[in-house]
Amino acid sequence: EAQVTQNPRYLITVTGKKLTVTCSQNMNHEYMSWYRQDPGLGLRQIYYSMNVEVTDKGDVPEGYKVSRKEKRNFPLILESPSPNQTSLYFCASSPRTGSNQPQHFGDGTRLSIL
Amino acid sequence: DAKTTQPPSMDCAEGRAANLPCNHSTISGNEYVYWYRQIHSQGPQYIIHGLKNNETNEMASLIITEDRKSSTLILPHATLRDTAVYYCIVRVVNSGGSNYKLTFGKGTLLTVNP
Numbered sequence: 001e002a003q004v005t006q007n008p009r010y011l012i013t014v015t016g017k018k019l020t021v022t023c024s025q026n027m028n029h030e031y032m033s034w035y036r037q038d039p040g041l042g043l044r045q046i047y048y049s050m051n052v053e054v055t056d057k058g059d060v061p062e063g064y065k066v067s068r069k070e071k072r073n074f075p076l077i078l079e080s081p082s083p084n085q086t087s088l089y090f091c092a093s094s095p096r097t098g099s100n101q102p103q104h105f106g107d108g109t110r111l112s113i114l
Numbered sequence: 115d116a117k118t119t120q121p122p123s124m125d126c127a128e129g130r131a132a133n134l135p136c137n138h139s140t141i142s143g144n145e146y147v148y149w150y151r152q153i154h155s156q157g158p159q160y161i162i163h164g165l166k167n168n169e170t171n172e173m174a175s176l177i178i179t180e181d182r183k184s185s186t187l188i189l190p191h192a193t194l195r196d197t198a199v200y201y202c203i204v205r206v207v208n209s210g211g212s213n214y215k216l217t218f219g220k221g222t223l224l225t226v227n228p
Contacts, residue, residue: 004157031214041217043158058215090157094214100146100207102166103216105157
């Protein structure tokens with residue numbers, strides 16, 4: 001089954017403790033992206049990647065890092081999490097060829113930073 | 115990307131057609147109309163997209179006006195499981211490989227009532 005898989009689904013942690021949210025897709029998509037969703041602010045893009053080793057900032061990249069060493073994986077790294085990064089996070093992917101193709105989203109990761 | 119306007123909420127009776135409007139009066143010629151929905155904090159789910167012709171798939175139909183300034187998503191036989199926030203998104207599509215960011219607005223909360 002074609003899917004985007006995020007882990008963990010839920011995490012409660014403390015300020016400053018490095019964490020990684022993994023994202024994996026099995027559709028051989030070139031494009032991957034991370035969004036965060038906050039009440040009243042909608043979904044905002046954090047980082048995106050057009051292909052392996054090609055990443056760029058979205059609208060709200062501060063406090064986050066990403067890497068794209070393999071096509072299927074696009075982890076989101078919070079080196080020193082802070083309470084303002086408490087949010088619902090979504091990973092998405094799509095093919096690049098036929099660039100009107102829709103994006104597929106993961107089920108989300110709910111992070112609470114205390 | 116062009117801005118979209120949707121009603122904040124709508125109600126529909128179970129089994130009836132749900133018609134969700136979207137205004138995108140500033141849409142340009144190379145912008146597609148996409149519809150996604152989000153069921154209670156799950157990942158956004160792609161529904162349908164189109165450029166200028168009406169489109170239909172197993173989930174819904176998309177009617178785009180001839181001037182492309184508005185569109186309507188039609189769920190032909192709404193069920194309780196269709197209760198969700200529906201997002202109309204307009205996005206530039208090009209072959210240049212730029213960011214495929216989706217800009218989510220506030221969407222329409224569709225409530226399907228028994």
